[in-house]
Amino acid sequence: MADELTPETPEEEQPKKTHKQRKNGLYPGVSDELAENMRTGWADTELHGLEPIAQATHTLARRDALSRRFPGERLVIPAGRLKTRSNDTEYPFRASTEYAYLTGDQTENGVLVLEPTGPNGHTATIYLLPRSDRENGEFWLSGQGELWVGRRHSLAEAEQLLGIPAKDVRELAEALTEAEGPVRVVRGHDAVIESALTDKVTKERDEELRVYLSEARAVKDSFEIGELQKAVDSTVRGFEDVVKVLDKAEATSERYIEGTFFLRARVEGNDIGYGSICAAGPHACTLHWVRNDGDVRSGDLLLLDAGVETHSLYTADVTRTLPINGTYSDIQRKIYDAVYESQEAGIAAVKPGAKFRDFHDASQHVLAEKLVEWGLLEGPVERVLELGLQRRWTLHGTGHMLGMDVHDCAAARREAYVDGTLEPGMCLTVEPGLYFQADDLTVPEEYRGIGVRIEDDILVTEDGNRNLSAGLPRTSGDVEAWMAALKG
Numbered sequence: 001m002a003d004e005l006t007p008e009t010p011e012e013e014q015p016k017k018t019h020k021q022r023k024n025g026l027y028p029g030v031s032d033e034l035a036e037n038m039r040t041g042w043a044d045t046e047l048h049g050l051e052p053i054a055q056a057t058h059t060l061a062r063r064d065a066l067s068r069r070f071p072g073e074r075l076v077i078p079a080g081r082l083k084t085r086s087n088d089t090e091y092p093f094r095a096s097t098e099y100a101y102l103t104g105d106q107t108e109n110g111v112l113v114l115e116p117t118g119p120n121g122h123t124a125t126i127y128l129l130p131r132s133d134r135e136n137g138e139f140w141l142s143g144q145g146e147l148w149v150g151r152r153h154s155l156a157e158a159e160q161l162l163g164i165p166a167k168d169v170r171e172l173a174e175a176l177t178e179a180e181g182p183v184r185v186v187r188g189h190d191a192v193i194e195s196a197l198t199d200k201v202t203k204e205r206d207e208e209l210r211v212y213l214s215e216a217r218a219v220k221d222s223f224e225i226g227e228l229q230k231a232v233d234s235t236v237r238g239f240e241d242v243v244k245v246l247d248k249a250e251a252t253s254e255r256y257i258e259g260t261f262f263l264r265a266r267v268e269g270n271d272i273g274y275g276s277i278c279a280a281g282p283h284a285c286t287l288h289w290v291r292n293d294g295d296v297r298s299g300d301l302l303l304l305d306a307g308v309e310t311h312s313l314y315t316a317d318v319t320r321t322l323p324i325n326g327t328y329s330d331i332q333r334k335i336y337d338a339v340y341e342s343q344e345a346g347i348a349a350v351k352p353g354a355k356f357r358d359f360h361d362a363s364q365h366v367l368a369e370k371l372v373e374w375g376l377l378e379g380p381v382e383r384v385l386e387l388g389l390q391r392r393w394t395l396h397g398t399g400h401m402l403g404m405d406v407h408d409c410a411a412a413r414r415e416a417y418v419d420g421t422l423e424p425g426m427c428l429t430v431e432p433g434l435y436f437q438a439d440d441l442t443v444p445e446e447y448r449g450i451g452v453r454i455e456d457d458i459l460v461t462e463d464g465n466r467n468l469s470a471g472l473p474r475t476s477g478d479v480e481a482w483m484a485a486l487k488g
Contacts, residue, residue: 030141038140045151050160053104055223055312060163062102062216067114067122069212073182075122076197077102077213078190079110082144092271096189097404098213100313105162107152109169111193116181126162127169130155172196184209207411214411217403219425224403225459227314228427229468231269232457234308235316236471238264242304243486246296246324254278254292261306269308273315274406277305280324282438284451287396298325301332303451313404317429318469319455326483328476331446335434336476339452342366342432343474346398350430350458350465354422360398363432367394370434376443393436393443399429402457424462431455 066075079099082090095106103112109129114122131154132139132146139145146152155166176183176196183200185193186209194201220228238261242249249256257278265272275290283289284303296302302324307316321336323329328336346363365381368390372379377389384390401408401417408427409417422428433453436443457468473482 075114076185077112080189231316234268249296273307273309279303282449285435338370346430
């Protein structure tokens with residue numbers, strides 16, 4: 001990759017230097033003639049008449065709700081900054097969920113500030129990096145100048161897109177040090193902003209803000225539901241892509257599966273919503289197998305747990321356990337069908353007014369029954385469930401909230417989440433599983449090394465639920481027919 005010249009502008013006016021600015025530790029000079037030449041001769045590319053982003057009315061409503069919850073207080077929500085991957089290269093940027101939820105913006109260094117207008121109400125301002133400065137050479141000399149990483153929107157353009165007054169973020173930290181009155185900040189994303197507020201905030205008050213924003217995302221609005229469906233639809237196509245190349249994966253490794261799904265995620269969305277689990281054979285018994293470097297063998301199962309993240313950062317989370325050769329063996333089918341029956345019971349329990357735990361309890365009851373029926377546990381089933389004995393092979397909870405984070409609403413209070421009640425607009429996963437480790441001597445040898453999970457994304461509706469991922473087959477027979485059709 002190319003190196004760039006180093007500007008003579010003050011350090012605070014330029015982003016962190018990257019590998020492009022370094023070559024054997026030397027910083028080449030810039031002649032006056034070249035600097036002057038680079039300042040001039042550029043067309044005006046300012047964009048006018050931009051339409052607001054699709055979620056602008058929804059982000060406004062979310063900010064209004066936040067304002068009502070914390071009247072009279074200054075609220076600071078940062079997007080975050082670039083993070084170093086290695087030496088002078090950075091990870092791709094992903095804005096903090098709280099910031100993106102409230103603004104729709106996804107640019108690094110951004111900060112949303114809600115300034116109180118009195119005992120009630122706030123004025124929202126979004127602080128952003130303006131376009132690269134052509135007078136001081138930042139646009140071509142800085143590692144984050146637009147000739148190196150691409151054009152960013154001007155402040156005026158951002159205002160049109162987001163519907164929020166925009167200012168230069170480089171002026172914000174100093175302004176915050178002089179701010180008076182109660183302040184709250186979402187922590188963990190921007191050390192510079194947090195440092196400016198050190199003597200003005202407390203962990204307890206800031207945590208209340210984080211918890212509120214987590215719980216606010218539990219019930220999805222119409223835009224969010226549409227984005228989740230879009231994420232799921234792309235994910236379905238990604239699963240189809242994988243089935244079509246299983247022969248190539250057999251010739252290489254699980255990495256071929258990972259790369260195949262990733263291509264779909266990047267073509268149709270922003271990224272994958274989490275590290276894809278492409279677990280073949282006994283790797284399926286490792287819940288978060290993301291190394292994806294194992295063999296793919298005919299006769300084994302493939303547990304594929306993956307989700308596309310949309311450009312607006314909503315993610316799907318779907319799992320299917322597929323026979324690599326297209327046909328389940330008798331023991332694989334037996335275990336798969338048990339998990340399917342468990343999932344059916346769990347999905348049926350998802351409805352408005354039900355407790356969040358109900359679908360987990362329903363699924364676990366079926367799995368406990370199967371384990372007793374197979375002679376792996378001594379009944380009665382109620383005793384097994386009371387002691388949690390089934391957990392040796394079921395291992396995990398049966399689902400979680402889904403949204404902008406794959407494990408959405410994670411900071412919510414227990415009484416508002418796991419001990420709470422389902423409402424229309426909530427979206428969650430139902431994902432029971434059975435996992436018989438390869439070294440588990442308590443089960444018959446034919447069970448060992450088999451792991452099965454089936455996961456779907458379920459929207460709570462006014463009269464029950466809707467399976468957003470119903471486009472993927474779930475019964476063992478339907479999976480086999482689907483795979484046969486895709487393989488032609």
